[in-house]
Amino acid sequence: QVQLVESGGGVVQPGRSLRLSCVASGFTFSIYAMHWVRQAPGKGLEWVAAISSDETTIDYAESVKGRFTISRDNSLNTLYLQMSSLTPEDTAVYYCAKQSGLGIAIAGPGAWGQGTLVTVSS
């Protein structure tokens, strides 16, 4: 079955950078778009970024645009999120999620990983 395992979270100072990874298994990673979704402590879910299977379509939430970069390596079945200029408002559990169907524009995320916690604090 679908498995998504995130890593790379931790405590980081404001203004610094961090890279998250998500290793996928149990499905053909290279044909599915992928998402990052985050959840601040005690809060709801916020879509962060998405990337198409072939990396031709990439989009970000306004709150992270210009600071975060989503990428993927289909040969390694791995999704990445490079985060820079981090602020305390970026503190959250970050989940990677597989697109529900083929394509990127509709249906949204379906299966999710267990998440990795990013804490931005001095």
Next chain:
Amino acid sequence: DVVMTQSPLALPVTLGQPASISCTSSQSLVYSDGNTYLNWFQQRPGQSPRRLIYKVSDRDSGVPDRISGSGSGTDFTLKISRVEAEDVGIYYCMQGTHWPPTFGQGTRVEIK
């Protein structure tokens, strides 16, 4: 962005009794292909979200049939016919019709 509004935000229920959560979207969620991309997710305490329902009423594998989804256009409902202890958690609706995907605020289901 499409705004998803859930009610109630907290739902105390008695074991064995029914529960119902409403989700309203700020725009119709009917896509040009005729489908309505409205999902429901369950997040149990300490766990990641798990999709229960997709396209309004289709249950994911392993979801008990006492959980059902319904609705159309802008108004949707998740129903649990008989609440069990394992149903405790936060439930989110999410639309995937319009870009970007957006979530409701979440409804916390707890046992009375």
